[in-house]
Amino acid sequence: MPYRYQCAQCHADADKRDRRDDAEADGQQHRDEAHHGLLPTAGDRVAKVHADGRGDRAAGVPWPRSSLLLLAGFALLVLFEMAR
Numbered sequence: 001m002p003y004r005y006q007c008a009q010c011h012a013d014a015d016k017r018d019r020r021d022d023a024e025a026d027g028q029q030h031r032d033e034a035h036h037g038l039l040p041t042a043g044d045r046v047a048k049v050h051a052d053g054r055g056d057r058a059a060g061v062p063w064p065r066s067s068l069l070l071l072a073g074f075a076l077l078v079l080f081e082m083a084r
């Protein structure tokens with residue numbers, strides 16, 4: 001399964017790489033060029049990504065916080081309505 005460097009600060013995804021080392025090298029290059037060699041404050045990572053298919057979402061990527069809050073709010077609303 002290929003790897004991809006992702007910078008949360010720049011909302012940037014590097015190209016897929018077959019080897020994790022290559023994706024980490026992309027990350028170091030990005031940090032050097034875009035963040036003066038420092039870690040992005042919003043974080044970055046090398047993620048496993050699917051080899052093909054249009055959904056390139058990595059298996060380990062968590063849901064965005066806004067989606068989770070929306071889901072939790074909806075669940076609470078349903079529970080509240082059921083209790084009435």
Ligand SMILES: [Zn+2]
Nearest residue numbers: 007009010034
């Ligand atoms: Zn960045």
